[in-house]
Each structure stands twice: as structure tokens, then as C-alpha cells.
Amino acid sequence: MHEKTVQQHAEALKKGEYSSVELTTHYLDRIKQHESLNAFITTTESQALEQAERADKRIQSGDATTLTGIPIAQKDIFCTKGVLTTCGSKILEGFISPYDATVITKINDQGMVMLGKTNMDEFAMGSSNETSFYGPVQNPWDTGKVPGGSSGGSASAVAARLAPVASATDTGGSIRQPAAFCGLTGIKPSYGRVSRYGMIAFASSLDQAGIITRNAEDAALMLQAMSGFDARDSTSLDLEVPDYMATLEDSIAGKTIGLPKEFFGDGVDSAVADAIQLAIRELEALGAKTVEVELPNSEVGIPCYYVLAPAEASSNLSRFDGVRYGFRAGEYDDLNDMYEQTRAEGFGEEVQRRIMIGTYVLSSGYYDAYYIKAQKLRRMISDDFTRAFQKCDLIAGPTTPGTAFPLADKNDDPVAMYLNDIFTNSVNLAGLPGISVGAGLDEAGLPIGLHLIGKYLDESTILNVAHQYQKVTDWHLKAPGGFA
Amino acid sequence: MSITSDQITHIARLARLKTDPEKSEYYAAQLTRIMNLVEQMNQIDIGDTEPMSHPQDAGLRLRADAVTAEDQREDFQSIAPNAKDGLYLVPKVIE
Numbered sequence: 001m002h003e004k005t006v007q008q009h010a011e012a013l014k015k016g017e018y019s020s021v022e023l024t025t026h027y028l029d030r031i032k033q034h035e036s037l038n039a040f041i042t043t044t045e046s047q048a049l050e051q052a053e054r055a056d057k058r059i060q061s062g063d064a065t066t067l068t069g070i071p072i073a074q075k076d077i078f079c080t081k082g083v084l085t086t087c088g089s090k091i092l093e094g095f096i097s098p099y100d101a102t103v104i105t106k107i108n109d110q111g112m113v114m115l116g117k118t119n120m121d122e123f124a125m126g127s128s129n130e131t132s133f134y135g136p137v138q139n140p141w142d143t144g145k146v147p148g149g150s151s152g153g154s155a156s157a158v159a160a161r162l163a164p165v166a167s168a169t170d171t172g173g174s175i176r177q178p179a180a181f182c183g184l185t186g187i188k189p190s191y192g193r194v195s196r197y198g199m200i201a202f203a204s205s206l207d208q209a210g211i212i213t214r215n216a217e218d219a220a221l222m223l224q225a226m227s228g229f230d231a232r233d234s235t236s237l238d239l240e241v242p243d244y245m246a247t248l249e250d251s252i253a254g255k256t257i258g259l260p261k262e263f264f265g266d267g268v269d270s271a272v273a274d275a276i277q278l279a280i281r282e283l284e285a286l287g288a289k290t291v292e293v294e295l296p297n298s299e300v301g302i303p304c305y306y307v308l309a310p311a312e313a314s315s316n317l318s319r320f321d322g323v324r325y326g327f328r329a330g331e332y333d334d335l336n337d338m339y340e341q342t343r344a345e346g347f348g349e350e351v352q353r354r355i356m357i358g359t360y361v362l363s364s365g366y367y368d369a370y371y372i373k374a375q376k377l378r379r380m381i382s383d384d385f386t387r388a389f390q391k392c393d394l395i396a397g398p399t400t401p402g403t404a405f406p407l408a409d410k411n412d413d414p415v416a417m418y419l420n421d422i423f424t425n426s427v428n429l430a431g432l433p434g435i436s437v438g439a440g441l442d443e444a445g446l447p448i449g450l451h452l453i454g455k456y457l458d459e460s461t462i463l464n465v466a467h468q469y470q471k472v473t474d475w476h477l478k479a480p481g482g483f484a
Numbered sequence: 485m486s487i488t489s490d491q492i493t494h495i496a497r498l499a500r501l502k503t504d505p506e507k508s509e510y511y512a513a514q515l516t517r518i519m520n521l522v523e524q525m526n527q528i529d530i531g532d533t534e535p536m537s538h539p540q541d542a543g544l545r546l547r548a549d550a551v552t553a554e555d556q557r558e559d560f561q562s563i564a565p566n567a568k569d570g571l572y573l574v575p576k577v578i579e
Contacts, residue, residue: 098559191539205538234544303524314499321500323572328565335575336500344502352501356492356511357518359499373525375535380528382536414514415521431539456540 001026002161003484006070006218009164013059013069020059020069024052024113027071031115031162034483037138039147039156041076042084043116051113058111067225068111073163075154076117077124078104078209079198083114087200088122088132088150091320091346093327101198102230103167103209110225115163119153122348123317124174124202126150127420128410131350136407139182140480141446145404148178154212155182160483165213165222169199171206172305173399173424176436179212180399180449183438183478185466186212187219190457191431192237194223195230203312204235206305206428215476216437216466220244223459239457247460248467253287255465256392260295263397263423263451275440275448276398279469283396286468293388293395297380301426302418304381307361307374308429313351314358320346353414382430389455394462397423399436399449423451433459437466438475447475485523487515 001023004012012018028045048071055069079085079097081104086092100108108114121131129137129152139147140160147156154166155178168175170188179186187210194209201207211222227241257280264273280290322328322342329341347355361370388395400420410417427434432453439450450469454462470476489508492515496503503511561567566574 094563096563098556098563192542231547234547235538235542236545237542238545297528300525300528303522306518307522307525318500322565323574324560325563326565332575335577337502338575339500340497340502343500347501353511353514353518355499355501356495356515359495360487360491360515360519361522363495363498370522370525372535373530375537376530376533377525377528379533379536380530382539415517418518418521429539431542 002030004164005214006067006164006221009070010066020052020055020113021049023069024048024071024115027115027163034160034162037140037143037156037160038135039119039137039153039160039162040073040116041086041088041119041134041153044083044114047083048113048115055111055113065110066221069113070165071113071115071163072107073115073118073154073157073166074104075151075167075169076120077169077200078167079200080104080114080117083117085117086134088120088134089347089351090133091327091343095326099198102195102232103199103226106226107167118151118157118166121150121152122351123200123313124150124169124171125313125350125354127173127177127417129153130407130411131348133348139404140483141183141404142444144406145446146181146407148181148404150174151178151212155179155184155186158182158184158212158214159480161479165211165218167209168212169207169209170428171202171309172428173421175210175212176399176424176434176449176451177420179436181404181447183447183475183480184212185215185219185435185437185476186210187223187435187459187463188427188433189223189227189459190433192235193241193459194226195233195236197230197232201316203309204316205312206309208428215470216435216463217248219435220248220463220467242460244460244463247464250464251287252283252465252468255288255394255461257283257288257290258293258388258392258395259290260293260298260388260395260397262295262298267401267422268398269402269442271442272398272400272402272448276450279439279450280396282469282472283465286472291391293391295384295388295426297377297384298426300377301381301429302422304374304377305421305425305429306357306418307370308378310354310358311362311371312358314355314362317351317355322346350414378429381426385430385432394465395453397451399423399451403442403444403446403448427453432456433462435462435466437469438478440475441478485516485519487512487519
């Protein structure tokens with residue numbers, strides 16, 4: 001059963017080939033069987049089986065949607081009522097959320113079945129899933145390699161066929177980079193498209209929820225269900241959501257793909273560069289045209305991001321003080337000491353590092369030199385994309401400079417870790433939609449991701465191009481050995 | 485540039501993070517490296533560009549100042565580290 005995609009499960013459930021309870025039980029068994037991947041922080045077996053029973057009744061009574069009865073893994077950044085929600089941190093120890101995130105509500109309303117909460121880098125700060133308080137996650141393609149991050153548990157779970165789909169979030173590449181490392185399809189929609197309500201905040205002007213699936217068709221189906229205006233998110237867009245499924249089969253003949261020369265430089269591994277060139281040839285064979293574009297400020301995307309994201313994080317994470325929920329230190333002298341001990345014991349090293357960077361760049365005397373300067377650069381980076389899109393319909397390049405790296409390889413070097421997101425984080429700075437799709441394997445058999453960036457609010461084009469690419473290639477059909 | 489362990493002690497206090505001389509030394513070395521990465525911003529001539537705080541300059545939407553949520557105090561306090569009689573308990577601040 002687990003070889004099937006979301007769309008295929010939907011058809012099988014509708015035909016009565018198996019029930020949601022049978023399907024859910026199958027996935028729960030697989031999660032147990034592959035526990036060593038550490039993809040889940042919490043599994044919600046009894047709730048899942050209850051949801052599956054309800055879904056089966058809905059299907060029988062003819063009240064089902066396409067997604068009713070299909071299991072999903074939820075990233076542990078989304079608040080889930082009555083279920084432990086940790087964000088990968090010790091500081092949220094014992095936090096049984098009193099409410100559901102809007103994404104969770106929307107998915108529950110479809111009648112989908114939550115299998116559990118997936119592992120992630122602590123507060124989504126990381127590119128390898130190694131900053132999680134709950135331990136690192138293994139990449140099913142090579143269990144000695146990282147699955148990427150921060151949505152590493154979600155990517156590992158879908159790649160290992162422990163779930164047909166998993167929710168994820170992306171602040172600087174946290175959906176697209178793990179999707180690339182695990183041979184999956186991962187879409188980050190435009191900023192404001194999916195509600196952030198109940199999604200634990202890291203950097204509020206960059207955070208965006210999305211989805212990790214096995215193909216673009218499933219991504220379109222899921223994004224449709226998750227998107228839309230939410231009055232409870234002050235930056236939610238009050239705009240109609242396009243019908244993403246309706247344009248998947250459109251021809252891409254005549255579409256212009258921009259190729260920024262900055263994405264094809266020396267820093268990219270030759271296997272990755274070759275695979276991306278081949279992918280572009282495939283798109284040209286489908287009738288797309290290519291044009292060189294310039295993103296001249298993309299090299300300062302990383303420095304700009306590592307001012308703005310920590311600045312926002314230092315503010316957002318001030319709410320974790322050991323008073324209202326989560327962990328509180330065992331020993332302290334007074335109130336101030338309680339805050340300081342709680343935060344020093346409750347946050348991991350990477351989170352403390354970023355809180356300190358953020359505090360520093362916002363502190364008196366440094367605010368203009370760093371924070372305001374980074375905001376100005378953000379506009380320049382955003383304007384570069386606007387100019388590039390005058391010449392093209394979408395932009396293509398590699399998702400990451402290399403493939404999955406060994407566990408513990410970059411732990412001592414935060415700067416080397418940050419450079420992983422070199423092609424992804426400028427997309428968050430500009431608020432644009434981006435998708436990663438599998439486009440090859442390197443000599444070690446590790447997946448390579450093709451990154452497609454769309455115009456603001458134009459998820460349809462990148463989903464369409466990704467789907468048409470997947471119709472003529474089979475990278476998205478490959479499963480890691482032992483998990484087929 | 486370089487960040488000193490004294491600066492780390494100051495930043496950590498602002499951020500309410502307990503530190504000690506050894507930790508401050510450690511973080512000073514790491515933040516120095518990160519800030520050297522950040523300094524690459526100075527390569528670019530930013531001229532008189534306006535700062536951008538939100539993608540696509542999307543502003544915050546206002547809403548009516550109306551009560552919309554029901555009272556969930558019991559639910560919220562049931563997960564607090566220390567709450568009693570509807571109050572969150574913390575160390576005494578006024579003698």
C-alpha cells in the first residue's frame with residue numbers, strides 16, 4: 001500500500017480497495033518498524049485510528065473529500081490540540097497544545113488522518129535536523145547522512161514511505177532543502193498564502209507553511225487544501241486561491257525559464273550542476289525557452305538572512321520564559337535568575353547562538369549598521385527578482401549546492417551549515433513561491449533537487465512545470481533501497 | 485571584526501540567557517565567525533534604498549477590537565509549570 005501516492009490512495013479508498021483504518025494501521029506499523037530513522041517525535045496511534053474510523057464513515061456516507069481517510073504526518077511546529085507540541089525543543093517540554101493551528105484545522109476538516117508529529121531542527125533553526133532536542137534524523141537514502149532540515153523528520157518520513165505526505169515549514173529553505181536531500185517534492189508557497197496561526201514562530205516575515213510529497217500533483221492537491229485567508233493571521237492574504245489542479249496539465253511550450261548565472265557558479269558540485277543542466281534540457285524538449293537572468297545581490301542573501309532571521313527570532317523566542325507553559329529550570333535564586341536558567345537549560349546551542357546574534361544586531365549602536373542595512377539589502381534582493389521576472393515566467397537552478405552530507409559533518413561550523421541555504425533563502429526574503437523536485441542521483445546514489453522559483457502568488461506555474469517535468473522523467477518514482 | 489566574551493556576557497544578559505566565563509568565551513569565537521559572514525553585506529553599495537520589513541511590502545491588517553475567543557484560562561493554566569487559583573506562580577519580586 002505504501003508505494004502509493006496521495007492521489008492513488010484517494011482513488012483506492014473511493015473504490016473500497018481498502019479502508020482508511022487498514023491504511024492507517026499499515027503506516028503506523030511501518031513507523032514502528034523504522035523507528036531508528038527517528039523521523040517522529042510523537043506518534044498518535046489511538047487518535048489516528050479514531051480519525052480513520054470517522055473517515056471511513058464519511059467515505060461510506062458519500063460525504064468525503066478527495067483527501068478523506070488519507071494519513072499525513074504533521075511537522076511538530078504546528079500546534080495540535082491535546083497532543084504534545086515541542087518544536088524540537090526541550091523548552092516546550094510537556095506542552096500539550098490547547099488549540100489547533102489553522103493548517104491542522106484545515107487538514108482535519110478534509111478528514112485526513114494524523115499519524116504523528118515529525119522531528120525537526122529546534123525552532124526550525126538548522127539545515128540538517130541535528131539541532132533537535134529529540135536527536136538527529138536519518139536520511140533513508142543513506143542512514144549515515146542527514147535528511148536536511150529543518151523539516152528533516154517530514155522528509156525522512158515521506159521518503160521512507162512512513163507517510164504519503166507530510167506538512168512542513170520554510171523560513172530559509174526548510175521545506176525545499178530536505179525535499180532535495182530526500183528525493184521528494186517540496187513546495188513553499190508565496191508569503192501569506194497559508195496561515196501562520198498556530199505555527200510556532202521563528203522569523204515571522206519569512207516563515208511560511210507548505211508541504212512535502214512524492215510528486216507535484218500531490219503537492220497541488222495538498223496546497224489547495226491548506227491555502228486561503230485566515231483572519232487570525234495578520235499577514236494572511238485575503239485573495240482567492242487559484243485552482244492548482246486545473247493548470248497542471250497545461251503545456252509548458254513557450255514558457256520562459258530564467259537561469260541566473262549566480263546559481264551555476266563554482267560552488268555547485270559537478271554532479272548537481274550536470275543533473276540540473278539535464279533537467280533544463282528536458283524542459284526545453286517540452287517547448288520551454290531559457291534565458292539568462294541576473295540576481296546580482298544573491299551572494300549577500302545569506303549575510304542579509306543571518307541578520308534578519310535571528311533578529312526576528314530573538315524577539316519571537318522571548319515568550320519562552322518558563323512562566324506560562326513548557327519547561328522551567330529546577331533551581332534559581334529569583335525571577336530574573338529563573339528566566340535565565342530556564343532559557344539557558346531549555347534552548348539548545350544553535351537557538352541560543354541565534355538569539356544572541358539577533359539581540360546583538362538589534363542592540364543600541366548596532367541597529368542601523370546591521371538590522372537596517374539588512375532590510376535595505378532585502379529590498380535590493382527582492383527588486384532583483386522583480387527585474388529578472390520581466391524576462392521570464394519562472395527561474396530554475398539547483399536547490400542546494402551539494403547532496404546530503406554525513407551526520408555530524410558540519411556541527412562544529414555554523415557558517416558552513418548556513419551556506420547550505422544559499423539558493424533558497426533569498427526566495428524567503430522576497431516572499432516568492434519555490435518548489436524542489438527530484439532531478440537525479442549523484443555517484444553515491446543520493447538525490448539531487450531542481451529548484452523552481454515562481455513570481456509572487458504564482459504557485460500555479462511552478463506546480464505546472466514540475467508536474468510536466470515529472471511526466472517525462474522518473475526521478476520522483478525512485479524509492480530509497482529497503483523502503484520501496 | 486571580533487566579538488569579545490564581555491560583549492557576549494552583556495548580550496546574554498539582555499537576552500535572559502544564563503552564561504559563565506567559559507560559555508561566553510565559546511560563543512564569542514562563534515559569533516565572531518558569524519558576524520564576519522554578516523560583514524559581507526558591506527561589499528554592496530546600498531545607496532538610499534528604503535528598508536523592507538515585509539516581503540512584497542505587505543503591511544499588517546487591522547481588525548476590529550472585539551472579543552472573539554472564549555475564556556480558556558483553565559485549559560491554558562493546566563499546562564503551566566506552576567499555577568494556582570487562576571494565577572501563574574513565580575518567585576517573589578517585592579518583599
